[in-house]
Amino acid sequence: MRLSKLLTVSALAVSLAVPAMTGAAFAQDKPVVGLVMKSLANEFFKNMLEGAEAHAAEKGTYELRAVGMQSETDIETQINAVENFITQQVDVIVIAPADSRALIAPLKRAADAGIEVVNIDVELDPQAKTDAGVELAFVGPDNREGARMSGDTLAAELGQGGKVVILEGNPGADNAIQRKLGFDDSIAANGLELVDSRTAHWETEEANSVFTNMLTANPDIQGVMAANDSMALGVVKALEAANRTDIKVVGFDNISAIRPMIQEGKVLATVDQFGSQMAAQAIDKALEVLAGAPPLEGWIKTDLALITADTQN
Amino acid sequence: MSDRHLVKESEAGMPETIASVPSPSGSALKLTQIKKRFGGIIALDGVDLALERGEIHGLVGENGAGKSTLIKTLCGIVHRDSGTMTLGGQPYEPSGPREAKRAGVQVVHQEFNLMPHLTVAENVCFEHLPRQWGVFLDRDEMNARARKALDAVGLSEVPVTANVQSLGIALRQLVEIARALMSDSSILVLDEPTATLTSHEAQRLFQLVHELADKGVAVLLVTHHLNEIMDHCDRITVMRNGVSVETMPIAEASTERLIQSMVGRRLAGELASDHPSFATDKVMLSVRGLVHTSSKNSKGVSLDLHKGEILGIGGLVGAGRTEFLRALFGIESASSGSILRNGRTTPYSKPSEAIKDGIAFVTEDRKDEGLILRMPIAANICLADMRKVSSRGLLSRSRETSLAKKLGAKLALKYGGPQDAVSTLSGGNQQKVVLAKWLSRDPKILILDEPTRGVDVGAKAEIYALLRDFAAEGRGLIVVSSEINELMALCDRILVMANHRITGELKRPEFSEENILRLAYQFGDDSQTGVH
Amino acid sequence: MIETPTTPPPASRSPMVKNIIRESGIAIALLLLVLVFSLTTEHFLTTANVTNILTQVTINLILGVGITFVILIGGIDLSVGSVLALCAVVGGTVMNLPGLGVIEAVTFATLASVAVGIACGMLNGLISAYWGLPSFIVTLGMLNIARGAALTVTDARTIYSFPPAFNAFGSQTFFGVPLVFLVALLLVLVSWFVLTRTVFGRILYGIGNNEEAVRLAGHPVFWYKVAAFTIAGAAVGVGAMIYVARLNIASPIIGVGFELNAIAAVIIGGTSLNGGRGSVLGTLLGAFIIGVLANGLVLLGLSDFMRQMITGGVIILAVIVDKYRERLST
Structure with a gap:
């Protein structure tokens, strides 16, 4: 239970959101790419940043300037970062938006200033984009499809009528919503029974408590769909404590801590959306446009892979 | 509005125009048989009061x-239980x-x-x-x-x-x-x-x-x-x-x-000033040129306190009396000067040093500095010497209670029980708790800043008697008071301060309101500045 | 203030009785909650669920007990959640050092975790006491420092392999009571003893009520304040190791917002945010009220959002009730 995550988050936001600038400041000849990330405390975005840095070093044809946030919901710092990039007159902005609506206005200003803007990770709200009269391409994974893949693996194991619960991410977060929808799709398509669905705010300890309580209320649960692997870890510990080996768990994200669990069969499946390559892919697409290719449009989907004990070996 | x-x-709204009441006399406010109780406590039991214009x-x-x-x-703020109030002849029910x-x-x-x-x-x-x-x-x-x-x-x-x-x-x-x-x-x-x-x-x-x-x-x-x-x-x-x-x-x-x-009842002559003196010639404490950091006067304050003496310090508000006491006790630092006692020469740098040297300080402000109002009487009394009521860091409730009872009895403290909060006591009894706290350490020197502020006449007389007892026991007392009558009733000798320095010393025969005030208003080194 | 009458007041209640009145108010609220959930849900009053609740309150309780010391002297500690993450990752790193046997690894890791907690707490105390800064601000700074340090230590990665024996400790129960809860209970009892029976505890209460009076009585207020923050930090170190043992991960992003839950437990438990009044027994009950609510409302099938609103309401209610309780007991 989070009494007021908001307070902590805003406390973090007030304090230190120091942009981590990389690259030389006056490399006039090369195009400059501004990368706006979410929380670098999250392994997923850290991997993405490292992937982009490796990509930039390898290609050497552009200059990368990356900015990270302190927390997942630090919208203000992202807006500031976009505005700073406009001031610096970068050529490309690649952004993983912390909010699907709040970032549209500053990004429109960037696009109007002639900057090639590419949206990654979470898609900006299409309706809001239309309302603002701006067209921004989205390069990213289909979270809903990924969750469906993860859910389908669980459904195949349980069979028709299997009783499942969902652990959701932060209420209101777009990837949380998409993953929940994907799980719902899978439940509907495979005739599973959804017993309960609750948020554990992406967190291990909270998932552990919340799932334990759900299990107490519904001892006949057969499967768990966790919207990320951190929560799946908490579920696994809860199952161990309750001595329940019959309940199957699927997760999402393929973080390193989940891999041994998959090996041992404690987690049935997770989904890798290759975050480390997402930013690099988006940068490539944007550089192509700078070089004369037609402008990017709509949703350019990135790869998704289902990870199970079979695929790991 | x-x-x-x-x-x-x-x-x-100006004071000059307040005189909106035409007739210069006649009843303005009349209270008849006002009664009020709070729970089981009777606060007002029939008050009659008539104010004339x-x-x-x-x-x-x-x-x-x-x-x-x-x-x-x-x-x-409080609504009466019974009785009538009229304001200018009309019923008054605020x-x-x-x-x-x-x-x-x-x-x-x-x-x-x-x-x-x-x-x-x-x-x-x-x-x-x-x-x-x-x-x-x-x-x-x-x-x-x-x-x-x-x-x-x-x-x-x-x-x-x-x-x-x-x-x-x-x-x-x-x-x-x-x-x-x-x-x-x-x-x-x-x-x-x-x-x-x-x-x-x-x-x-x-x-x-x-x-x-x-x-x-x-x-x-x-x-x-x-x-x-x-x-x-x-x-x-x-x-x-x-x-x-x-x-x-x-x-x-x-x-x-x-x-x-x-x-x-007829008060004993406690409030009178013809009590015997217990002062001796033996100096317990000497202060030489002690200057409080915020003081403008570089000469500082010098004085000697004798065994059994009650030494008064008079002066106006802002004369630097409280600052001097705080510097003396080590609460605030002294920028120069020396304190001579038991072989030491330097001023105390913190209260605990002064306490170790047998000095106690009863502060001017009981509520903010002297007492922990919400805590029990016993806890307050034991605060200055926790060793007496504990062994190896563990408190002994029984020792605490017995110490509180012993000192309470010595000071004629009127209280329900040693575990009652200090806030339940009257001002005079609260002040006795402060005295008891310091007595637990058996101090040789007591410094008292406005010892009877907010205390009623009866309790004042009792406190005077206690302070005289302390002197009779051979302790030295320094009393700061803004009440000239208090200084004259209690002290063997009065020093008067103005502008952070001592402007004069009066012995008993020289005690008078005029003498004290004359010294209190002496601001410059020699010149007597007029006051407006 | 109402003038005290010259007639002697009716014999007022002894502090023991007052304490019982104070504590029993919270205890009655807790019993009511238990009663309601027992009647409305099928599984609430089962051994397994009671074990679950005990497990779920453990970390919040440990943090709450530590924070009680700080709040009693009129301070606040907002850094415990982040410090928990730092302690966990340092402890986790030590436990995974090569060449250590299981017992050494666990011992060193626990010592390291508690040492880190003590260091952070002591720093909070030293800085706020030395410069007389509001601890709200100092610990807000520490909240960020510790989080950043945890991320730096681990390079933002999660540590997830620990000796099986250590994990077994995290989930071991003893007649249905989780071992980790017993650790928390021990901390509560020791703290209760320290606060009520020792000179140290008495002076902490005194500082919370009237710092100046304690200072003028010759006690080194500065060090007592530092000690209170240090105790809070040490409790966080213990809590961090329990977290790791229970959940088998040490991640730099754990513990976000834990401070608010812990402070809520302290306040529901009747400890005044102004300091000087309250007890760890109250914190114990407060932590249980939060834990029972979280558990019972899920069993009841109430939505997450309702759950959050109800918990918020309970905090406000607790403070209102405390106002009346204060009048009752004086």
Whole structure:
């Protein structure tokens, strides 16, 4: 239970959101790419940043300037970062938006200033984009499809009528919503029974408590769909404590801590959306446009892979 | 609030125009058989009080006699259980302080009700801040009104834009009075208005009170200072145990009679000054040139304290007496000077050093510095010497209780039980708890800053007796007091301070109010600066 | 203030009785909650669920007990959640050092975790006491410092392999009572003893009520304040190791917002945010009220959002009730 995550988050936001600038400041000849990330405390975005840095070093044809946030919901710092990039007159902005609506206005200003803007990770709200009269391409994974893949693996194991619960991410977060929808799709398509669905705010300890309580209320649960692997870890510990080996768990994200669990069969499946390559892919697409290719449009989907004990070996 | 009302305010809200009461005499406020109980405690048990227009009416009584409850009833904070109140002949039923003010009853409370971080003008005008366009604060108007109000109480030297916090305690009291006078008033209640004032400032206050009375305002003056009653009142009502005992015209009153009426018994001569001295020639403590860091005077303070001596320090508020004591006890640092005691020569750098050297400090402000009000009596008494009631860090409740009982008995402390919170005690008994706390360490030297502030006459006499006992036991006492009578009654010798230095020393035969005041007003090195 | 009458007041209640009145108010609220959930849900009053609740309150309780010391002296500690993460990752790193046997690894890791907690707490105390800064601000700074340090230590990665024996400790129960809860209970009892029976505890209460009076009585207020913050930090170190043992991960992003839950437990438990009044027994009950609510409302099938609103309401209610309780007991 989070009494007021908001307070902590805003406390973090007030304090230190120091942009981590990389690259030389006056490399006039090369195009400059501004990368706006979410929380670098999250392994997923850290991997993405490292992937982009490796990509930039390898290609050497552009200059990368990356900015990270302190927390997942630090919208203000992202807006500031976009505005700073406009001031610096970068050529490309690649952004993983912390909010699907709040970032549209500053990004429109960037696009109007002639900057090639590419949206990654979470898609900006299409309706809001239309309302603002701006067209921004989205390069990213289909979270809903990924969750469906993860859910389908669980459904195949349980069979028709299997009783499942969902652990959701932060209420209101777009990837949380998409993953929940994907799980719902899978439940509907495979005739599973959804017993309960609750948020554990992406967190291990909270998932552990919340799932334990759900299990107490519904001892006949057969499967768990966790919207990320951190929560799946908490579920696994809860199952161990309750001595329940019959309940199957699927997760999402393929973080390193989940891999041994998959090996041992404690987690049935997770989904890798290759975050480390997402930013690099988006940068490539944007550089192509700078070089004369037609402008990017709509949703350019990135790869998704289902990870199970079979695929790991 | 309507504009019309505002206009009326800005015209009529000044003290000069308070005299809206046409007839100079006649009954302004009449209370008959007011009763009030709080749970099982009877606070008022039949109070009769009649205020005439244009009179200054004194209200005296020991702490606990019910004066504060009566004042709260007058301004609508407390609602009486029975009895009648009329104001100008009409029934008077204030539902709260706001309504009481509207009806013309202004109360200046003993506790300060000022907002320290706002300016003087904001404080003075707070009840009716002048507005522009209905929403904006009209700063010029506000400052002008405040200026007028301050001038009316003779505070022309105080800038209205200063923060209240930057004013001394005495000035704040006058600002509070100015604030009360902002509104129309037919009744002005002053609750201990001079508790923090020097005699000069008090003089100024009473001059103002007389002017107001001349304009037809009925003033109710509540004070412990009987000399003020005798000097300024037309009639006096005495309260005891929640009952108004008697009302007498000034012609029939005397200090002796008032005290007798208040305490209901004849006080022993404790308050008189003809007690034997226990002072010896043996010096216990010598201070040489001690300068408090904030002091402007580089010479500092020097004195000797003898075994068995009660040494008084007199002076005006701001003379540097409290600062000297704090530097002496190591609470605040001294920039130079020396302290000679038991072979040491340097000033104490923290209280614990002074305590180890057998010195105790009874501070001026019981509530903020001396006591932990919410905690039990026993816990407070044991605070200065925890070793006595503990072994290896573990507290012993039984030792704590027995120590508290022993010292309580020695000091004739009146209390329910040692585990009662100190806040349940009267002011005099609270002060005894402070004394008991220090006695637990058996100090050789006691420093007392205003030892009887806010204490009633009966308790005052008891405390005097205790202090004399301490001296008789061979302890040395340093007493700072703003009450000249107190110094003269208690001390063997009086030093007078002004401007952070000692301006003179008086021995018993030289004790007199005039001598002390003359030294207290001696600011410059030799010249006697006039006072305005 | 009402004037005290000259007639002696009726014999007032002894502090023991007052304490019981104070504590029993919270205890009655807790019993009511238990009663309601027992009647409305099928599984609430089962051994397994009671074990679950005990497990779920453990970390919040440990943090709450530590914070009680700080709040009693009139301070606040907002950094415990982040410090928990730092302690966990340092402890986790030590436990995974090569060449250590299981017992050494666990011992060193626990010592390291508690040492880190003590260091952070002591720093909070030293800085706020030395410069007289509001601890709200100092610990807000520490909240960020510790979080950043945790991320730096681990390079933002999660540590997830620990000796099986250590994990077994995290989930071991003893007649249905989780071992980790017993650790928390032990901390409560020791703290209760320290606060009520020792000179140290008495002086902490004194500081919370009237710092100046304690200083003038010759006690080194500065060090007592530092000690209170240090105790809070040490409790966080213990809590961090329990977190790791229970959940088998040490991640730099754990513990976000834990401070608010812990402070809520302290406040529901009747400890005054102004300091000087309250007890760890109250914190114990407060932590249980939060834990029972979280558990019972899920069993009841109430939505997450309702759950959050109800918990918020309970905090406000607790403070209102405390106002009345204060009047009752004086």
